[in-house]
Amino acid sequence: MEELAKLIWNPEALHGAPIEDVLVFLVAAVLVAPLFSRLRFSQVLGYLTAGALIGPFGLGMIDDVEGTRALAEFGIVFLLFAIGLELSFERLRVMRRLVFGLGAAQVLVTGAAIAGISLTLGFEMAGALVIGGTLALSSTAFVIQLLNERGEFATRHGRAAFATLLFQDLAVVPLLVIVPLLSAPSEESILIGLGVAIVKAAVALVLIVLMGRLLLRPLYRVMAAVRSREVFTAMTLLVVLGIGAATQMAGLSMALGAFLAGLLISESEFRHQVEADIEPFRNILLGLFFMTVGMAIDLGAAFSNLGPLLLVVGSLIALKMAILFVLARLFGLTSVAGLRVAALLCQGGEFAFVILGVAVSAQVIAPEISQALFLIVATSMALTPLVTLLAGRLAEKLDAAEDMTLGVGDEEIGELHDHVILGGYGRFGRTVARLMDARAVPVVALDMDAVEVSEARVAGRTIYYGDASRPEVLRLVGAERARALVLTLDNYKALPDVVRQLRAEFPDLPIFARSRDAKLAAELEEAGAYVAVPELLEASLQLGAEVLVKLGLPTAEVDDLVDAFRHFGASSQPPAGQEENGHDPVIAASEALDREDEKAAEAR
Template sequence: MSESALRDGVVLLGFALVFVLLFRRLGLGATLAFLVAGAVVGPQALGLVGNVEQKRGIAELGITLLLFLVGLELSPSRLWRLRDDIFGLGLLQVGLCAMALTGVIWGIASFSPTAALAVALPLALSSTAQVLPMLQSAGRLRTPFGERAFSILLFQDLSIVPLITIIAALSRAPAPPGATPGWLLAIYTILAVGGLVAAGRFVLRPMFRLIGNLGEREMFIFAALFTVISAAAIMEWLGLSTALGAFIAGVMLADSPYRHELEADVDPFRSILLGLFFLSVGMLLDLHAIAARPVFVIGMAAALIATKTVIITGIGMIFRMGWRQALGLGLLLSQGGEFGFVLFAQAQGALLIAPEAASLFGAIVTLSMATTPFLMAFTKRFRTAPERTSEGMEEPRADGASALVIGYGRFGQTVAQMLSAQQIKVTLIDRDIEMIETAGSFGMKVYYGDGMRMDLLRQAGAGDAQLIAFCTDGDQLDREFLEAVHVAFPDAAIFARAFDRRSLIKMDGAPIVGTVREVFESAIVMARDAMANLGVDSELIARTEDEYRRRDASRLRAQADQGDLHAQADQMFTHRSIAEAIEQESTPG
C-alpha cells in the first residue's frame, strides 16, 4: 500500500508539474492545468492512478485551508462592512440563478420540475476554490471588485446547509432512521458558529500567545493545522460545511498579532492540497459520459455559463457596478462549483436524479470550470475600459500662484497640502488622468500637463512663482534640465524629489535650493524608533544617526565627483562605524 501511494504521488506530482509549466507558458491558469492533468492520469484515460475517491477526500482539505486563509484576511469589522453585499448580492445571485437554471434544465433535459430544481440549486453555486486563487494571483481580492466576488462566494458557502435542507425536503426516498431534520441543522449551524467565535477568543488566542512566548515556530504550524482541522471536524460532525467552520476560525484570528505567521505557515499546505483537489476533480471527470452525449454536455455547459453570466451581470449593474466590471463579475462566477458534486450526491441519494444524471452534470460542472480562464482571457479587451485621454482636461494657466507643485502623487499631495495649510496659493500639475479625476473627487483642482516642458511651466505662471517643487515619480530630473528651469525662471526657488542615490548624483551641481531623497528620511525615522524599542540609549541613537548622515553625505559627494557608486565603499556604515567615531572623538587633537 505504501509503495502504491508513493508511486501515485510521483505520478500525480510529475504530471501536475509538467502541465502547470506548460499551461503557464501558454498564458493559461494553473487550475485548468490541474484539471487536464487529472483527466489524463485518471481511470477514464491512462489509468495511472487509482482510488480517486480517497484522494479527493484528502484533497478537500485544500478548500478548508483556503477558506481559513480567506477568513484571516477578513476582520469581523470588515465582514460587517460587507454584510449588504453578502446577504443582498449573494442572496439575489443564488436565488435568481437557481430559478433561471431550473427553467433551462426543465426545458433542455426534460427533467421533472422537482429534479430540475435539485440539479439547478448546485449549479447556481460557483467555484470558491477556483475563483479566490485567481483573485489573489491578480491582486484583486481586496479591491471593491474582489470584495463583491468574495461576498457572493461567501453567501454560497453559507447556503450549503439550506440547500441540503431543500433537497432533503424534496426527497422521494424514505427518511433514514435518526436523520437530522433541516430546522435542527439550522440551529446547529448557529450554535456551531457561536461556539467557534467563543473558542477563537477564549482558547485560540491564549494558545497562540503561549506558543509565541515559547518561540517555537514548528508549534505554530502544528497549532495552525490543528485549528483548521478541528474547526472543520466539528462542523462535519454536525453535518455542516467544513469550509464554513475553517472560515469562522480564520475570521476570529484576523485581527490577532499572529495572523501573518499563520498565513505563512498554512499557505504551503493549502497550495499543495488545492492542487490535489483539482487533480482529483479531473480524475473524476466522466469522459465516457461526455463521449456518449457530447452535444448535450457542451450545450448544457454553455447554457450554464451564459445564464449565470447574464444574471450576475444584471445584478452587478443593479448594485451600481459599471457594465464592464459587472460583466467581469458574471464571467468570473459563471462556472459550476466544487460543492455541486456534494449536492448532486445528495440529490441522487434522495432519488431525485439517476446516477447517470449525477455523473453527467458532474462532467458539465467540470467543463464549465475549465472554461473560466479562457473566458477571462478572451474577454479582457471588452472588460477593460479604454485608456482615458486628456481630451477635455483643463491645462494650467497663470493665476498668480506662489508655488507650482509638479506631480500630485503620494509625495506631491503631502507637499501641496502643507503649503496650502499656510495659505500659500498652489498650482498643481500632473499628467496622470486617473489621479486628476481622483483628486477632483476630493475637491482638489489638478491641471493636466507635462510639468517637464518649459512652455507649460511658463503657461502655468512659473515666471511669477516664488517656488517650483518637482515631486515627480521615478528618475526624471537631471542637472541640465534643472539649470534650464533656473535660467528661465530665476526668481523661483527650486526643490526636487530624488528617487535614490543615482538621482541625487544626476542632479549634483544643479542650482536648486534643496533635494529630498524619497525614502531616506523615513528610513532613518524607522531606524531610530526601532533602536529605541530595543532599549538603545537615546544619546547613542542620536550619535548613530549623526554618524550615518555624515558618512552617507561623504560617500555621496565622492560618488558624484568620481561618477562611481563604489567610491568610498570603505565608508559604508557597519557595526564598527560608531566605535570608530567614538574613538576619533576621544583622541586628543
C-alpha cells in the same frame, strides 16, 4: 536470475501502494503546471489538464479517485482559512450589503432560472430544484485562485465576487438539508428541517466565535512560549481542522469553519507567522484538488458528445453571466466590474459533487443524471480561465467608453467605508496600493494622468481622474468615511499648504504624505500630516542598513542606528549659527544613541 533482477529493480512493488499515487500526482504537477505557466495560461488549467490525463478516463494511472478527492478537499479548507486571515470581522461588516444582497440575489435568481429550465426539459419538481440549487453555486477554489494569481482580490470586482462566494458557501447548509427531504416532500417537513438547520447553524457559529475569541490568543501565547516551530505549526493545524470539524458536525461546511478560524486569528498578533506556516499545505492540497476535478472529466464521453456538451455548458455559462451582470449593475457596480464578476462566477462549484452525491443517495435524481452534471460542472470549471480572458478583453473596450471622472451619484464610491484614498498613482502610489491589496484594504485612487487612470481601470483598480489636493474631489471619494489619505503628489512647493487645507477640512482623517527631503517632511508634519516620509532619506537608509548588515554588524544595532538617523534626519534642524552643510546627522544620531545608553545604564 529473475529473482535477482527483482531485487535490483521491481516496479511491481509500488503497485497499489499509496506512494504510487503520490508519485503520479507529483510528476504530473511538476511537468504540466509549469508548462502552462510558461505559456502564460492559468496554473489552474494546468492542474485540470494533469488530472484529466492521469485520471480513470485518461491514462488510468490513479485508482482511488474518491479517496484522493477526500484528501484534496482539505485544499479548499486551507484556502478559506488563508482568506479569513487576510480579512477581519470589521471588513465583513462593511461587505454585508454585497454578501447578503448580491450573494443572496444571485443564488435565488440563478437557482430559480435553472430550475425553471429543468422543469421545461421534463424533470420532476424535486430534481429540478436540486439541479437549480446545485448549478447556481460557483467554485470558491477556482475563483480565489484566479484572483490571487492576477492580484485582483482587493479590487472592486474581486470583493464582489468573494462576497457572493461567501453567501454561496452559507447556502450549502440549507441545500444539504432540503435535498434528502425532497425524496418524500411535504411543505411541513421541509420548513421544519430548514428551520432546525438554520437555528443549529446560527448557535454553532456564535459559540465558535465566542470560544475562539476567548481561547485562541492565550493558547497561541502558550505555544509561542515553547519556542518550537513544529509545535506552533501543529497548533495551527489543530485550530483549522478542529474548528472545521466543529462546523461540519453542526451541519455547516468544513471550509466555512476554517474561514471563521482565519478571521479569529486575523485579530491577533500571530497572524503573520500562522499564514507563513500554512502556505505550503494550502498550495499543495489546492493543486491536488484541481487535479481531482480534472479526473472527473470523462474525456471519452466528452469527445463523443462534444456538441451537446458544449451547448449545455455554454448555455449555463451564458445564463449565469447574464444574471450576474444584471444583478451587479443593480447593486452599483460599473459595467466593467459587473462583466468581470460575471465571468469569474460563471462556472459550477465544487460543492456540486457533494450535493449531487446526497441527491443520488436520497433517490431524488438518477445516477446517470448525476454523472452528466459532474461532467458539465467540471467542463465549466475548465473553461473559466478562457472565459475570464475573453471577458477581460471586452472589459477593456467597455472601459474605454466609460467615463473615468467622478460623479456625485457614483454608487461604487457611495458604499465604501474604512477605505484608503490614494492621491497620486505613480510608481510610489502603485507600491502603496499593492501593500493595501495584500491585506484586502480597499483603495480608491486619484490621478491627473488620464492614460494612467485608463490603464489602471482596465486592470481592475478603483481609480478616477481627479485632483487629490481639492477637498471637493476628496468628498466625492468618501473622505469623511475613509481611514486614511496618502498623498504622493509631485507639487512639493504647494504641498504644505495643501496638507494644511485638508487638515482643516477633514480634521479626523489621518494624512500620510511623501516628501522630497527631510526638511519638507518636517514642514508637512507641522502642517498637519500624521506622517511624512522623505523618499530619498528612506532609500539611502535602507541601502546603508543592508551594507552594514553585510559587513557583519548585528541587525538589532543597525536597526537602532537607522531609527536614530531617521529621527534626526527628519526632525532636527541645524544648531543656531551653524550652516546646514555643517550639521552632521551622523554625529547627531551617534550622540543620541550614546545618551540612550547612558540613560539605560543609570536606570540599571
